[in-house]
Amino acid sequence: MADDGPDDYGRRMRTLWLLLPVLILLIAGDGLAQSTANVSGVITSDEGNALADVSVTLTGPAGSQAKKTNASGQFRFLGIAPGDYQLTVKLSGFGDATVPASIKAGQNTVDIKMVPELDLRNE
Numbered sequence: 040m041a042d043d044g045p046d047d048y049g050r051r052m053r054t055l056w057l058l059l060p061v062l063i064l065l066i067a068g069d070g071l072a073q074s075t076a077n078v079s080g081v082i083t084s085d086e087g088n089a090l091a092d093v094s095v096t097l098t099g100p101a102g103s104q105a106k107k108t109n110a111s112g113q114f115r116f117l118g119i120a121p122g123d124y125q126l127t128v129k130l131s132g133f134g135d136a137t138v139p140a141s142i143k144a145g146q147n148t149v150d151i152k153m154v155p156e157l158d159l160r161n162e
């Protein structure tokens with residue numbers, strides 16, 4: 040098959056330039072999908088009982104997000120960037136707790152035990 044000359048070359052180059060951004064987005068998108076993290080865990084009392092309705096705050100490079108635990112004491116943060124974070128948990132009747140967490144790409148689990156506050160009032 041004979042080459043059609045400069046017009047054929049120009050068509051091939053236009054096609055290449057149209058497909059190149061699509062190829063770059065596919066490659067970059069695959070890399071971005073692998074660079075997110077999920078953090079989940081269970082909040083329990085020092086006796087091992089699951090604690091519901093605990094306020095769980097995840098603080099890191101992009102700011103803070105807050106969730107509440109479910110009836111089984113479970114929480115979940117999805118699609119966050121890997122990095123160094125702090126998890127702060129608060130529930131009335133228990134002392135606040137802050138735990139550092141180094142979050143890697145993929146699934147991460149952080150379980151936290153809360154200790155009841157001491158009532159030191161004199162009666």
